[in-house]
Amino acid sequence: MRETFLNKRVTGLKPSGIRKYFDIAATMQDVISLGIGEPDFFTPESISQAGIRSIQHGDTHYTSNAGLIELRHALSKHLEKKYAVSYNPDNELIITVGVSEALYLVFTAVLEPGDEVIIPTPCFVSYQAEVELAGGVAVEVPSRLENDFNPDPAAIEAAVTPRTRAILLGYPNNPTGAVATRDTLHKIADIAEKYDLLVVSDEIYDRLVYDFEHVCFSAIPGMHKRTVLLGGFSKAYAMTGWRIGYSAAPVEISKGMLRIHQFTVMSAPTMSQMAAMEALENGEPFVEEMVAEYDRRRRLIVSGLNSLGLKTFEPRGAFYAFPQITVSGLNENLFAERLLQEEHVALVPGSAFGVGGEGFVRCSYATSYEKIEEALRRLERFMRRVG
Ligand SMILES: Cc1ncc(COP(=O)(O)O)c(C=O)c1O
Known part of the structure; x- marks a missing residue:
């Protein structure tokens, strides 16, 4: 029997760095996910x-x-x-x-x-x-x-x-x-x-x-x-x-x-x-409505992260903030892992997105304003502990 029927193009593919955290999060209660890359709105x-x-x-x-x-x-x-x-x-x-x-x-x-x-x-x-x-x-x-x-x-x-x-x-x-x-x-x-x-x-x-x-x-x-x-x-x-x-x-x-x-x-x-x-x-009015709401959340998350000492570039598009977390003394993988285990907040380590993402994590703000507020409270507790 062959060792594998798969070709090298497939066996050589790295698994997505995002999946792992979702799999862990799925086994937990009370998780706030800033990990997802899709709108939380219903289709109009x-x-x-x-x-x-x-x-x-x-x-x-x-x-x-x-x-x-x-x-x-x-x-x-x-x-x-x-x-x-x-x-x-x-x-x-x-x-x-x-x-x-x-x-x-x-x-x-x-x-x-x-x-x-x-x-x-x-x-x-x-x-x-x-x-x-x-x-x-x-x-x-x-x-x-x-x-x-x-x-x-x-x-x-x-x-x-x-x-x-x-x-x-x-x-x-x-x-x-x-x-x-x-x-x-x-x-x-x-x-x-x-x-x-x-x-x-x-x-x-x-x-x-x-x-x-x-x-x-x-x-x-x-x-x-x-x-x-x-x-x-x-x-x-x-x-x-x-x-x-x-x-x-x-x-x-x-x-x-x-x-x-x-x-x-x-x-x-x-x-x-x-x-x-x-x-x-x-669809235009719906787009404008959703963009206005993302914008409100964007301002909340960016000012919240910056005030915790996590230097965050002000995003100009999409629905992600990308804070630098080096001040925590943890690398991005440990930061994501511990934040999930200890505070039940899911986000994605920046290195999952390729070279240049080391020392950063991705936080999606395609989730409700209230959940972002709660995630920031949990992050504050976490930063007090590790920072
Ligand atoms: C930059 C980018 N391109 C493409 C996609 C996939 O889009 P689609 O749902 O149209 O396949 C995504 C989904 O997250 C994305 O972030």
């Missing part, structure tokens, strides 16, 4: 109703592989209106099973074995795995607190080799809450041009920004032709479980991605596509 009623109607009306069949043409038209209009970027609904947009699937599609479509993808870290936990599953090599380039966790163009350029194929950006950022500045993105655009690289820009948190400008990467002059823009409905419309997102890319890349999509998932769930259409057409 009218959006849910659109999904329910689709089932009741028998709209329960496959759609075209790229997704309902009406949804692609609505998405094209939305992107044009929001960012003045133009995508042809007929051949440049694919409705996917979340940004997660879109990440899988793009790297499977473009990478040859051994091709390198430069990723500013800390970043979303799936990025390295998606690159490696597609046979590529993830090259991590840390972003720094001193620089507001902006990606570092000089470090990115220094990491370019003849094997570099793409740069993967995720801004607004999970886990730091950074929003890349226009100036930084222009510098990265110059690097992409100079070395003829593809840029994959995961903008799933584009709607969750707090008095800060989000720049759509493909709207930067000259970048449309070398950008794969990824976006979704999970975060802005509280639709994580609907599993719906999209990619927007030049025709050739879209065609390649669609070929894989067609043989792996066929089409994104039809009822979710109907719900997504309603979200684009009438």
